[in-house]
Amino acid sequence: MAKTLTQEFTKGLWEEIAPFRLVLGLCPVLGVTTTVENGIGMGLATTFVLVFSNILVASLRNIIPAKVRIACFIIIIATFVVVTELLMQAFTYPLFLKLGVFIPLIVVNCIVLGRAEAFAYKNNITLSIADGLGIGIGFTLSLAALGALRELFGANNLTIWTTPTSVFGVQQVFGANFEPFTFMVQAPGAFVCLGLMLCVMNLMGSK
Amino acid sequence: MVVVLTVLSALSGGLLSGLRNATASKIEVQQLKFVKGPAIKEILKGASNDPIADRFALKDGEMERKFFVGKFDGKVNTVVLESSGKGYGGDVGLMVAVNMENDQIVGVGVTTHSETPGLGATAKDDPGFVSQFKGKPINETYKVTNDGGKINAMSGATITSRAVCSAASNAGMIYKKLKPQLEEKLKEFK
Numbered sequence: 001m002a003k004t005l006t007q008e009f010t011k012g013l014w015e016e017i018a019p020f021r022l023v024l025g026l027c028p029v030l031g032v033t034t035t036v037e038n039g040i041g042m043g044l045a046t047t048f049v050l051v052f053s054n055i056l057v058a059s060l061r062n063i064i065p066a067k068v069r070i071a072c073f074i075i076i077i078a079t080f081v082v083v084t085e086l087l088m089q090a091f092t093y094p095l096f097l098k099l100g101v102f103i104p105l106i107v108v109n110c111i112v113l114g115r116a117e118a119f120a121y122k123n124n125i126t127l128s129i130a131d132g133l134g135i136g137i138g139f140t141l142s143l144a145a146l147g148a149l150r151e152l153f154g155a156n157n158l159t160i161w162t163t164p165t166s167v168f169g170v171q172q173v174f175g176a177n178f179e180p181f182t183f184m185v186q187a188p189g190a191f192v193c194l195g196l197m198l199c200v201m202n203l204m205g206s207k
Numbered sequence: 208m209v210v211v212l213t214v215l216s217a218l219s220g221g222l223l224s225g226l227r228n229a230t231a232s233k234i235e236v237q238q239l240k241f242v243k244g245p246a247i248k249e250i251l252k253g254a255s256n257d258p259i260a261d262r263f264a265l266k267d268g269e270m271e272r273k274f275f276v277g278k279f280d281g282k283v284n285t286v287v288l289e290s291s292g293k294g295y296g297g298d299v300g301l302m303v304a305v306n307m308e309n310d311q312i313v314g315v316g317v318t319t320h321s322e323t324p325g326l327g328a329t330a331k332d333d334p335g336f337v338s339q340f341k342g343k344p345i346n347e348t349y350k351v352t353n354d355g356g357k358i359n360a361m362s363g364a365t366i367t368s369r370a371v372c373s374a375a376s377n378a379g380m381i382y383k384k385l386k387p388q389l390e391e392k393l394k395e396f397k
Binding site for chain 2: 063064065067068071072075076078079082083086087089090091093094097100101
């Protein structure tokens, strides 16, 4: 059953959207989504790693021996994670400071290894790029959605992107009198929000 | 099998070291701007010059060390050293400002670290902890009270406190070794 390029790309956006449909890669989902900005940054970093590791795994799939494939995948993924880390330090240092330890943790994100093992090792480069982009963008959107929910209720703000001089986004969405639920930006709030979003996704899925 | 693994590892190592070299200077500028800069400004509060702009480097054996200069009451008498100690999750970077006239610590500030959020990471914003170093002589070996020293450790972060202490002691050693050169250099800033 040969799927088209578009199908491979779009499946990651809805049908197999990683955190909500497959409940995978929850460490960053719970850890960094205190603001939309963090969510988007983390999602983009993961997408970058995902696409490049998919490309490399797909192009080397005939050379990598099956016995040591996991070790090879980890080398490839770890390399791109360190590349991401260095580039982020060089160009988006404030974001790097906020995401901190979660950037190196992309190495053990099961979405990345999962796509390498389940998809890129069995498919050609073009399909793997589409798959990586789709899953990555889906992951970014999920993180941004969860971040938006938590930031909106937890801090009464929506920040899309901050530069040292200005902030793109809306401050005090509900007005100055709104008392934020600080619970939402703390760790337990992450679980509650994720649970609610899973619930909504399941309701929409079950017909 | 062995060949593939070896080649892959070698390629990845080569790529990373290349990239590291390429981004090193850029990363340093960013750290100076976002982490070290604010820390230096904090410990040199009241200085009449811009310590970030007035910086110089000295050779210490193989290594090149960077120093920042502070000007108080019209006199260039304070120098900021960079040093580090082994913490729980890697090196803890410390900035130590020393008054060259009486060899006393003007202030210290934690810069780069990878300590546990909520525990060791509080070293960065806990004024009570770092202010213990203020006014103490630089040529001293610092220890936390648990190890028989005088510095009260932060609760839940003994290892980080030890790292800061060893970084401060380390700074003392660097200072002792380079003092003549530092005095020479400071004259240029008058």
